[in-house]
Amino acid sequence: MSGGRRTSLVSLANQKVEDVPGRSDAILLSLPLEKLHCTRFNPRRNFGTDDELKEFGEKLKKEQLQPAVVVSRAGYLKLWPDEADRVGQAAYVIANGERRYRASQLAGRTVLEVIHREDVAKSRAHFLDAVQSENNDRQDLDPIERAIAIETMVTELEGADRVAAYYGKTKGWVSQQRKLLKLAPELQELVSAGEMPVRVARDIAGLPADVQAAAWDEHLERRRLEKEAGARLREQAANQPAPATTPAPAPASPDPEQPPRFTAVNQTPARESPEPAEEPTRGVRFTAVNPQPEPRPTQNPVPDDAVPTEGKEPRADVIPEPREALGEPAELTSLKRFPYDNGTEAGMLLLHKMPPEDRATVYEMLGKDPETQAACCR
Structure with a gap:
């Protein structure tokens, strides 16, 4: 068993315990409390109230499952000769188990089961580590107590570098642990109590x-203001009415008179019958991906062969009838077709349709004087 580790007393009862090589084997001992003394290097400060310790001591009377770990007075004083007066006549110094010792005292118990481990006192570092190991493993030390433990190690080993090397940590880690001891005593108490x-x-x-x-x-004031602000926001959120939700309208039944609407993913409406449906009387809505509908024919379509081309006579029977225009001569509005077979009438009709400036240009080209132009235009 390594120094200061937790060990079941049941497993050690009546068994030899390995001691430092070269010495006689140690055994589990039941020692009177007056032969024991607690080391001053224990960083633990909070052992519980007297009532809690007394209750714990009553449990120890029935059965002590975890023995304390002790070293001899001589081995301890070899490390710290100045501790002789403090230790007094006690034969052993407790490395682990001070709470069990205190609880036994308050409960009126006269003995304490211990394991003598002299190898724990082979150096100051080993002893101090054994003192801390049980508390650290069980996480019983509060942050201030852990800081005290590291501070004690630094003092007794004469340097933070040695402590860092012993634990395999950096010097910054050691400084970080010790920093809490720079707090004022009243603030240290808040940290130990878990309030800070x-x-x-x-x-x-x-x-x-x-x-x-x-x-x-x-x-504390900043935290109070943050909590109040958070509480107000939560209260406002709770009092704010929930937004009214409009139920989605039920899908409408298809309207036979409503033309289908084509979308980008539904370009052609499904047809139940292979027979082509009649064109809707209303306009069909098209989107960007739908082809534009073909233009509807005009009332009087003009076939391609109605336009005169070279070597081909136009079809006079399909020329649209001239519409009556305001101010046009009666002889012009009574025409039923364009007089392709009468050049004079066709020319007069074309001249009449021209704007005055274009008509003047034509007359100028024909050599007509203005009086002749006026007579022709009447």
């Missing part, structure tokens, strides 16, 4: 001691 978050505590610990309390008050 460690992250906030480390930030405040970097401030001068005379402004730390004010910084904590400012943090």
